[in-house]
Amino acid sequence: MKACLKQKRQAQQELYLRFSYMMKGVCLRYSKNEAEAEDLLQDSFIKAFDKLESFSHKGPLGAWLRKLTVNTALAHYRTSKINNQSLTLMTDEADDRIDAIQKLELDDLVSKIQQLPTGFRTVFNLYAIEGYTHKEIGELLSISNGTSKSQYSRAKKLLVKLIEDEKQMELKNLKYAK
Amino acid sequence: MQNKDTLQDKFKDFGAQPSDALWDSIASTLDNKRKKKIIWFWWFGAVASIALILGISFYLNEKDTNHKIVSNQTNIQNESVKTKDELDKNKVETQIKIEELESIEIQPTTPSINTIAATKKKPQQTVITTTITVNPKQSIDNASVHTEPEHIILNNKPHQLSCEDCNLTIQPRPMEVLAIALPQNLVLNTLTSSKQPRQFEYSFNAVTFFNINKKEQDYALPTASTNSSLTPSIADEFSTNESLVPNSNLQFKRSIPLVLRFGVATTLSTRFKLQSGLDFGWISTTPLSAGYYYKKSSNFTVGVPIFIKFHIINKRRFDFNANLGAINDFALLRQDKTYIYETLQANNFQFTKGFLGGLETGVSFDYKFNENLKIGIGTGVKWYYYQNYPNLSSQKKNNTFYNLNLGLAWNY
Numbered sequence: 061m062k063a064c065l066k067q068k069r070q071a072q073q074e075l076y077l078r079f080s081y082m083m084k085g086v087c088l089r090y091s092k093n094e095a096e097a098e099d100l101l102q103d104s105f106i107k108a109f110d111k112l113e114s115f116s117h118k119g120p121l122g123a124w125l126r127k128l129t130v131n132t133a134l135a136h137y138r139t140s141k142i143n144n145q146s147l148t149l150m151t152d153e154a155d156d157r158i159d160a161i162q163k164l165e166l167d168d169l170v171s172k173i174q175q176l177p178t179g180f181r182t183v184f185n186l187y188a189i190e191g192y193t194h195k196e197i198g199e200l201l202s203i204s205n206g207t208s209k210s211q212y213s214r215a216k217k218l219l220v221k222l223i224e225d226e227k228q229m230e231l232k233n234l235k236y237a238k
Numbered sequence: 239m240q241n242k243d244t245l246q247d248k249f250k251d252f253g254a255q256p257s258d259a260l261w262d263s264i265a266s267t268l269d270n271k272r273k274k275k276i277i278w279f280w281w282f283g284a285v286a287s288i289a290l291i292l293g294i295s296f297y298l299n300e301k302d303t304n305h306k307i308v309s310n311q312t313n314i315q316n317e318s319v320k321t322k323d324e325l326d327k328n329k330v331e332t333q334i335k336i337e338e339l340e341s342i343e344i345q346p347t348t349p350s351i352n353t354i355a356a357t358k359k360k361p362q363q364t365v366i367t368t369t370i371t372v373n374p375k376q377s378i379d380n381a382s383v384h385t386e387p388e389h390i391i392l393n394n395k396p397h398q399l400s401c402e403d404c405n406l407t408i409q410p411r412p413m414e415v416l417a418i419a420l421p422q423n424l425v426l427n428t429l430t431s432s433k434q435p436r437q438f439e440y441s442f443n444a445v446t447f448f449n450i451n452k453k454e455q456d457y458a459l460p461t462a463s464t465n466s467s468l469t470p471s472i473a474d475e476f477s478t479n480e481s482l483v484p485n486s487n488l489q490f491k492r493s494i495p496l497v498l499r500f501g502v503a504t505t506l507s508t509r510f511k512l513q514s515g516l517d518f519g520w521i522s523t524t525p526l527s528a529g530y531y532y533k534k535s536s537n538f539t540v541g542v543p544i545f546i547k548f549h550i551i552n553k554r555r556f557d558f559n560a561n562l563g564a565i566n567d568f569a570l571l572r573q574d575k576t577y578i579y580e581t582l583q584a585n586n587f588q589f590t591k592g593f594l595g596g597l598e599t600g601v602s603f604d605y606k607f608n609e610n611l612k613i614g615i616g617t618g619v620k621w622y623y624y625q626n627y628p629n630l631s632s633q634k635k636n637n638t639f640y641n642l643n644l645g646l647a648w649n650y
Binding site: 067069072073076077080081082083084085088089097098101102105106109166169170188189190191 | 245246248249252253254255256257260261263264265267268271272586588
């Protein structure tokens with residue numbers, strides 16, 4: 061840590077090797093694709109090396125880096141200006157189909173999450189995976205509670221749809237194969 | 239809520255391996271950021287130092303001018319009486335010769351006699367005072383003043399000197415005034431002012447220095463660290479090769495060092511000047527027997543020298559000076575260029591904390607183009623008596639250097 065604070069390149073590389081795996085996972089969830097995730101990861105590390113002195117040592121460094129990565133992703137989200145999704149309030153009818161999401165393998169689930177529109181993806185990640193409340197998400201993204209809820213619902217619905225579409229496609233392919 | 243927790247658990251250990259090229263990209267971005275910071279630091283330092291030098295000189299100049307005005311105003315009456323008394327007392331028959339006056343130094347900041355004539359009606363007391371305080375005893379060596387009552391010759395025309403002109407309040411009897419036949423454009427400063435105005439001389443010098451004993455490394459200068467470890471990637475790649483890791487006995491070849499010296503000097507007396515400023519120094523070292531891998535290091539220093547300059551000879555066209563002073567160099571920055579097979583692999587900057595203190599003495603010869611601008615060449619000896627730059631503690635014996643400098647100086 062001390063060497064990193066002195067901007068020693070070797071120490072920075074060690075920190076990178078230790079935490080890049082975890083941080084890349086976070087980045088993948090908040091991006092459309094691998095390339096965008098790598099950009100996000102690079103920005104996160106540069107920000108981390110810049111702000112390392114503000115790390116208070118009260119919690120584990122991994123948690124601090126994870127939060128920093130999420131914040132970097134949110135900053136990307138704010139600047140991308142693609143958050144003008146439909147604000148139509150949706151009922152939570154998709155909740156009963158959440159099992160379909162959980163049954164997916166992690167890699168598949170991440171690839172589905174990546175297919176979500178940016179606004180949906182961000183709210184879904186923050187609520188379902190990071191554990192933020194809708195109120196907190198509203199503050200983070202400068203949107204209302206209701207919007208956060210609706211975006212989360214639509215994200216889930218869309219995810220389920222994506223999964224079902226894929227299943228149907230697989231069945232079709234299976235029929236053709238027979 | 240349970241679903242939410244399950245998803246969180248599911249993603250708890252989720253991660254992915256970044257691409258191999260990502261770290262290189264991050265490292266190069268960090269390097270660029272650091273370079274920008276360093277460039278900013280140097281520019282800021284240079285601008286701040288110039289502003290500081292100018293600010294101090296303006297402040298001192300202003301203070302000196304104000305002091306002169308006040309003292310001249312308060313001295314008007316005393317001086318005039320004193321002049322008259324002294325003239326009575328000494329019975330000096332003075333006549334200023336034009337030839338002698340022409341040899342007197344012309345000071346650009348002082349108004350000429352034409353200016354005085356043009357502004358004589360205006361209540362500029364300091365200007366008028368200057369004409370009144372002409373005191374042959376004080377200012378002019380070997381000058382003779384011819385006294386004629388109540389008038390002064392300005393621009394070859396007799397001019398009645400009245401109290402309105404010179405703001406004098408002497409009433410008892412007509413004042414005896416000097417009859418001075420002055421050429422046009424003659425500046426009265428050297429005749430009149432009892433105290434020289436503070437002069438500032440700015441200079442810019444390029445200095446290089448060398449060690450007579452070339453076989454030994456110049457350890458007194460900040461040099462490249464020889465024991466820095468290799469980055470893992472380079473070490474892995476070349477672990478089987480010989481000559482990869484530099485050993486501690488490696489000899490270095492030093493580049494010609496260069497110091498850019500920005501100086502400001504102020505006159506202490508007719509013979510002495512005090513000079514300070516900022517030195518920006520650079521030197522680089524390369525291993526003499528570089529293997530596959532080697533590092534070329536450059537060190538950047540900032541110094542604050544303080545010198546006393548003594549004019550041994552001061553002629554119209556040239557000066558010959560001796561100087562003695564203290565040098566304080568701060569080694570602030572190091573650049574390491576890593577090469578493998580002569581190919582640049584990495585270019586890193588890092589801030590360092592080093593101090594080198596010493597003494598410098600020398601002589602210089604200045605040729606004056608005119609009163610304000612001169613070119614100088616000098617040589618001297620520099621001796622470092624203290625240094626705490628890393629890894630140099632056992633290498634203090636070889637710390638005397640000879641220097642050579644060339645530069646310009648101008649008066650303000």
